[in-house]
Amino acid sequence: MIKLFEKVIKEHLAKYLAEDNLPLSYLKFSTVTSGSGLNDKVIFLVFKNHASLPFLCLKTVRNYEAKQAILRHFHNLKKLNALTAESSYARLFAQALYLHDDGKNIFCIETACTGERAKLDRKGLRVVMASYLGFQEYLAKSGNHSLRDMDQLAKETVIKSGLDESNQRGLLEYIAKLPSVDIGLPRIIQHGDLTLDNILLSKNQFCIIDYDYVGDTDIPGFDLFSLFHRLDWANLQKLCEEYFPAYFKKIGGKFWGNNYRGLVFLYHLIEHMQGKIHNSKDTSSKQIILDFERLYP
Known part of the structure; x- marks a missing residue:
């Protein structure tokens, strides 16, 4: 070769x-x-x-x-x-x-992207987020994106899961019971696997590698969720509260309140369908919900 x-x-x-x-x-x-x-x-x-x-x-x-x-x-x-x-x-x-x-x-x-695998402290995270959020803002401004409410986001994600009708119905019923939020988010392509392993830091910049999951979802915040819950699982809610409001504002989205549980469930569902959850061979709605409540009580 x-x-x-x-x-x-x-x-x-x-x-x-x-x-x-x-x-x-x-x-x-x-x-x-x-x-x-x-x-x-x-x-x-x-x-x-x-x-x-x-x-x-x-x-x-x-x-x-x-x-x-x-x-x-x-x-x-x-x-x-x-x-x-x-x-x-x-x-x-x-x-x-x-x-x-x-x-x-x-x-x-x-x-070739060069640099070292990321070991982010809070200061390093702010540097990475500044560039990443700027990238997402650039994409938002370069297109004409209509906003989607929680119902639309949920239906699109559940349908895209490929589950049968019964399991789709089970997921939608569960989502409907989560705290309601007033939300409007545009379609913004996500890297799909933004983890510490896929961020290379060098002296003057950083580079994101591994593009297998690019475009798997266009729900804003999925990349941040992927990074946050691996970086500091115990403080996931705090990280969401710190970065999501400014992020959603930058991309022209709307989100009132600070209850992200419904969105986090959609992000979890996407990761489940990508095969990243421990029990992801069992793709029943029941197992997906059990995994979610175990991981994010």
């Missing part, structure tokens, strides 16, 4: 190379979520000659039949690139460069 990587880079990404950049070197890189099965992704970092930091990142799969994982990742990244192309927020993400698919081998090439 390395010879094929080299051939494709030289043929299609020559503008990124100078003569003294060769030979290139490759580092096979694994993450907690990379997996080791035949259908899991494999990541290679590409270095120029004598360079200490990579300039490209290649992603492939062990089994060609799992090609959809690479296609989804690449097209999701291209979507983010297109949305941020004319802004300073383009640097928040890698840049999709090339997709190779010859019917036997598939891999995508993107610019």
Whole structure:
């Protein structure tokens, strides 16, 4: 595969190379979520000659039949690139460069994001949130987004879950019993997996990586929830109260009060459907609700 990587880079990404950049070197890189099965992704970092930091990142799969994982990742990244192309927020993400698919081998090439895995204290979180909320505000201002109330958000999310009619009805009945809120939120694309593992911090900026779940939901706040409950589960409510009001205002949304339980349930449901909850193989409405009440009593 390395010879094929080299051939494709030289043929299609020559503008990124100078003569003294060769030979290139490759580092096979694994993450907690990379997996080791035949259908899991494999990541290679590409270095120029004598360079200490990579300039490209290649992603492939062990089994060609799992090609959809690479296609989804690449097209999701291209979507983010297109949305941020004319802004300073383009640097928040890698840049999709090339997709190779010859019917036997598939891999995508993107610019390498460099930095260290995030270890956020409150000050660091404020820095990350300032850029992320600015990115979301930019998306909101670049489109014409109508507002959705809680009923619409709930129905859209439950229908998208793919559960049968009985389980959908069970979820909607549960949501109806949660404290009512006066809310109006636009459609704003979410990264879908904003966790500490997917934030790289460097001296002057940070970069968000891993684009498998981009666009899974367009309910604002999902990314913040994903980060907050992993960063400081015990203080999830406080973090929501600290950041959600300003966030919703920036994107032109409306939210009266500070009871986020209904929204948190929708976020939980989305994570359940992504397979991120412990019992997510059981996708009955009863199990989803039990998990929610166990995790967020």
